[in-house]
Amino acid sequence: MWILLAFASALFAGIVSILAKIGFKDTDSNLATALRTIVVVIFAWIMVLIVGSHTTIMDVGARSIIFLVLSGFATGGSWLCYFKALQIGDVNKVVPIDKSSVVLTMLFSMLFLGEGFTTIKICAMVFIGVGTYLMIDRKQIVSNESKDYRWIIYAALAAVFASLTAILGKVGIEGVESNLGTAIRTIVVLGMAWLIVLMQGKHKEIRSIDRKSLIFIGLSGLATGLSWLCFYRALQLGPVSVVVPIDKLSILITISFSFFVLKEKLKKLSVIGLVLIVLGTLSLLL
Numbered sequence: 001m002w003i004l005l006a007f008a009s010a011l012f013a014g015i016v017s018i019l020a021k022i023g024f025k026d027t028d029s030n031l032a033t034a035l036r037t038i039v040v041v042i043f044a045w046i047m048v049l050i051v052g053s054h055t056t057i058m059d060v061g062a063r064s065i066i067f068l069v070l071s072g073f074a075t076g077g078s079w080l081c082y083f084k085a086l087q088i089g090d091v092n093k094v095v096p097i098d099k100s101s102v103v104l105t106m107l108f109s110m111l112f113l114g115e116g117f118t119t120i121k122i123c124a125m126v127f128i129g130v131g132t133y134l135m136i137d138r139k140q141i142v143s144n145e146s147k148d149y150r151w152i153i154y155a156a157l158a159a160v161f162a163s164l165t166a167i168l169g170k171v172g173i174e175g176v177e178s179n180l181g182t183a184i185r186t187i188v189v190l191g192m193a194w195l196i197v198l199m200q201g202k203h204k205e206i207r208s209i210d211r212k213s214l215i216f217i218g219l220s221g222l223a224t225g226l227s228w229l230c231f232y233r234a235l236q237l238g239p240v241s242v243v244v245p246i247d248k249l250s251i252l253i254t255i256s257f258s259f260f261v262l263k264e265k266l267k268k269l270s271v272i273g274l275v276l277i278v279l280g281t282l283s284l285l286l
Contacts, residue, residue: 068184231247
């Protein structure tokens with residue numbers, strides 16, 4: 001069951017990047033992130049009410065609350081960095097760096113959560129790591145000085161925060177109904193996102209956002225909510241070192257869209273890298 005949920009999470013996560021790339025094009029990334037988080041929060045709490053887990057809120061322990069809150073902060077940091085990178089960089093360059101969080105997460109899960117080292121896991125990490133390296137266009141980064149390459153730093157930070165999100169979330173979600181756990185941590189992300197927007201004074205730009213962008217930002221939030229619900233339920237039932245790599249297969253959807261729709265170039269090394277990432281991920285199912 002958790003394997004299907006992990007694949008569903010990957011599907012919705014891939015759609016998120018596509019919708020966000022369109023919706024964030026002419027909108028400040030922090031403001032757009034804050035707006036889409038509103039949709040995620042509403043959706044998450046509707047699911048909590050539907051399944052009736054709101055009645056168990058008082059039963060959630062202090063330890064779970066602390067780790068869910070920390071996971072929420074890590075998610076907020078990851079989002080802010082990721083969507084900033086996505087706004088100023090190409091999708092097929094930003095996404096591979098962000099997805100490198102898979103290797104970090106697998107290492108952390110083995111070291112801190114006691115998920116054992118196996119030959120298959122080690123081979124999978126090598127495949128995913130090498131694949132990610134091949135997908136990063138280093139020559140273009142060095143040769144084109146006129147382009148804004150701050151996206152590299154933002155994408156790398158997004159990867160670090162994303163790995164912490166999964167580890168902290170795994171601990172926090174134990175003994176908590178997954179929809180409720182997701183809803184609790186989403187409130188933290190919402191507060192963090194809007195605090196940054198208010199500090200920057202970007203809330204004044206809301207009225208200037210066109211309808212098309214608002215629609216895609218909203219759809220992005222809905223897709224995020226669906227991805228999260230599937231991901232944290234899978235995380236609750238399955239091992240982090242397997243659930244996270246499967247979730248990151250969303251890269252297939254995102255890269256395909258960037259190539260066929262956005263017409264972003266994909267070189268031979270990038271294709272080889274993508275194949276290695278997929279093979280490494282699928283090997284974890286053996």
